[in-house]
Amino acid sequence: MAPGNAGTKNKGKIDNADVPVSDHKKLADWCKENNISLVVVGPENPLADGIADVLAANNVPCFGPSAKAAEIEASKNFAKSFMDRHQIPTAKWQSFTDAESACQHINNAPYKALVVKASGLAAGKGVIVAKDKDEACNAVKEIVQDKLFGQAGDTVVIEELLEGEEFSVLAFSDGICLAPMPPAQDHKRLLEGDEGPNTGGMGAYCPCPQVSAETLKVIQTDILHKAIKGMKEEGRPYVGVLYAGLMLTSEGPKVLEFNCRFGDPETQVLIPLLKSDLYSTMLACTNGTLSAALPTWHDDKFAVGVVLASGGYPGAYKKGMPITGLDKIEKEMGQLVFHAGTTIKDGQVVTSGGRVLATVAMASDLPTAVAKAQEGAATVQFTDAIYRKDIAKRGCDFITKQRSVED
Numbered sequence: 001m002a003p004g005n006a007g008t009k010n011k012g013k014i015d016n017a018d019v020p021v022s023d024h025k026k027l028a029d030w031c032k033e034n035n036i037s038l039v040v041v042g043p044e045n046p047l048a049d050g051i052a053d054v055l056a057a058n059n060v061p062c063f064g065p066s067a068k069a070a071e072i073e074a075s076k077n078f079a080k081s082f083m084d085r086h087q088i089p090t091a092k093w094q095s096f097t098d099a100e101s102a103c104q105h106i107n108n109a110p111y112k113a114l115v116v117k118a119s120g121l122a123a124g125k126g127v128i129v130a131k132d133k134d135e136a137c138n139a140v141k142e143i144v145q146d147k148l149f150g151q152a153g154d155t156v157v158i159e160e161l162l163e164g165e166e167f168s169v170l171a172f173s174d175g176i177c178l179a180p181m182p183p184a185q186d187h188k189r190l191l192e193g194d195e196g197p198n199t200g201g202m203g204a205y206c207p208c209p210q211v212s213a214e215t216l217k218v219i220q221t222d223i224l225h226k227a228i229k230g231m232k233e234e235g236r237p238y239v240g241v242l243y244a245g246l247m248l249t250s251e252g253p254k255v256l257e258f259n260c261r262f263g264d265p266e267t268q269v270l271i272p273l274l275k276s277d278l279y280s281t282m283l284a285c286t287n288g289t290l291s292a293a294l295p296t297w298h299d300d301k302f303a304v305g306v307v308l309a310s311g312g313y314p315g316a317y318k319k320g321m322p323i324t325g326l327d328k329i330e331k332e333m334g335q336l337v338f339h340a341g342t343t344i345k346d347g348q349v350v351t352s353g354g355r356v357l358a359t360v361a362m363a364s365d366l367p368t369a370v371a372k373a374q375e376g377a378a379t380v381q382f383t384d385a386i387y388r389k390d391i392a393k394r395g396c397d398f399i400t401k402q403r404s405v406e407d
């Protein structure tokens with residue numbers, strides 16, 4: 001892992017490596033010197049900067065799209081235009097480079113033009129869902145005029161506010177064949193009841209029972225397949241994992257966004273449900289043989305992940321807070337802990353980021369998995385820790401409602 005964290009340091013087969021990840025040519029040389037058989041790229045920025053292209057040019061297999069293919073996340077303006085070209089269902093939209101024109105559109109559009117997005121990469125924070133037109137216009141001015149997100153906000157996308165159930169479906173792709181993963185739902189707001197500021201994600205669960213098998217077929221044919229086929233037709237063959245952020249509207253599923261990587265925190269609840277070998281599937285994606293290494297999933301389990309964050313996040317927060325309870329969760333409770341903002345100081349695991357870690361529990365039913373994950377989250381202790389106690393409530397409510405209808 002490079003750079004890694006406290007959770008990936010000296011953990012059995014896993015360890016952190018001091019590798020020059022920002023210098024792609026040096027990274028490629030290091031991979032060849034160390035006989036690395038596969039590089040898996042986590043974040044979007046290196047992909048947008050062409051890390052996969054450099055590795056491929058040096059014959060180092062890389063699970064992750066080229067810079068041209070990664071534009072599906074790196075430019076929301078490109079992504080929306082791409083969806084229009086290939087008849088992929090999405091929200092109505094327009095893009096602008098000046099605040100005045102954008103605000104005119106917000107005030108006069110024949111739809112609720114209340115979603116404001118910086119077109120470029122903004123570390124997952126470049127989307128504002130406004131309550132009214134005034135708030136939307138203020139967001140535009142902050143992004144375009146005040147450069148809230150720097151160059152990422154040179155172009156701003158104004159979108160229709162979609163209503164419905166929000167969830168995501170990720171898919172493996174080798175550029176031609178695709179293999180969807182089970183649907184997952186994350187929780188972007190900091191506080192219970194989906195209140196408070198937006199975050200990178202405060203928890204997730206999988207599968208999402210609100211999404212029927214019939215809806216998943218529509219997503220595969222009308223969204224994922226069209227996206228992979230369209231990218232190939234445009235000379236941007238997509239290799240890696242494609243993340244589709246979706247809204248299940250009264251008109252069917254529509255795309256909110258595409259990401260060019262595994263989603264966080266959805267991946268923390270997806271991968272534990274994988275029955276087959278992850279490495280085999282990812283390697284097959286890089287050499288065009290995904291159809292011979294399709295993933296299989298536990299269809300009799302639910303996974304729930306609860307994120308613990310530092311007090312003050314997503315604003316200013318303290319670092320270096322000692323973390324306790326980790327051994328108990330993993331060894332006594334049999335749960336998984338995925339580290340994010342952690343490091344080791346004087347032999348002690350301490351906080352080093354806003355979202356610190358996630359506890360993940362599995363069970364044969366969703367309510368039990370929820371209870372276990374919450375128990376795990378309560379076991380982790382560090383100063384001013386904050387976490388949501390209503391992760392997966394939507395899924396549990398749906399199941400309860402479904403049972404009452406059946407009865």
